[in-house]
Amino acid sequence: MENKKVLIVDDQNGIRVLLMEVFSGEGYEAYQASNGKEALELVQQVTPDIVLLDMKIPGMDGLEILKQIKQMKPNMNVIMMTAYGELDMIKEATELGALMHFTKPFDIDEMRVAVNMTLDGSKSPTVNT
Numbered sequence: 001m002e003n004k005k006v007l008i009v010d011d012q013n014g015i016r017v018l019l020m021e022v023f024s025g026e027g028y029e030a031y032q033a034s035n036g037k038e039a040l041e042l043v044q045q046v047t048p049d050i051v052l053l054d055m056k057i058p059g060m061d062g063l064e065i066l067k068q069i070k071q072m073k074p075n076m077n078v079i080m081m082t083a084y085g086e087l088d089m090i091k092e093a094t095e096l097g098a099l100m101h102f103t104k105p106f107d108i109d110e111m112r113v114a115v116n117m118t119l120d121g122s123k124s125p126t127v128n129t
Contacts, residue, residue: 004119005029007048009039009065010081011057015104019052022112028119036060036068043069043076049119052111053098055082055089063092070097077118081106 006023008016008030016032023030031046033039036059042048051069055062062080069076080093080101090101099118102111 003027003029004050005031005046005048006115007039007042007046007051008032009034009036009051009057009062010054011035012054015054015081018108019111022108023115026112026116028115036065039065040068040072043072047073048076050077050079050115052079052081052115055080055086055093055101063089063096066093066096066098079111079114079118 006028008019008023009032010016011034013034016034020030020032031042031048033042035057039051039053043051053062053065057065066078066080069078078098080090080098081104082090082101083104093101100114102114
């Protein structure tokens with residue numbers, strides 16, 4: 001079975017390194033991007049199974065990246081990461097199709113469990129009738 005792919009998008013190197021280690025250790029193929037342009041290129045090239053996306057990224061912010069990801073891949077799983085309680089942005093991200101959000105500093109185990117549960121679930125969210 002092919003490994004699931006996780007894309008980590010954050011301008012903070014420390015967070016990318018930490019999440020890369022965690023998800024590589026879980027047996028996923030982990031990719032990282034420090035900005036929106038890199039993130040969108042990776043979405044096109046590797047089609048990750050899930051994207052962990054920081055809300056605040058210099059240049060193209062998380063909501064703009066999320067919009068573009070959803071235009072390219074409408075069924076892409078996206079979990080937002082936010083440094084502060086940006087409730088209006090979180091609400092908008094949810095409306096744009098983000099699955100959930102984590103406020104930094106987040107519990108790495110909770111993040112790991114959320115990703116595992118999302119990727120262990122049926123590949124498509126459609127219900128068979």
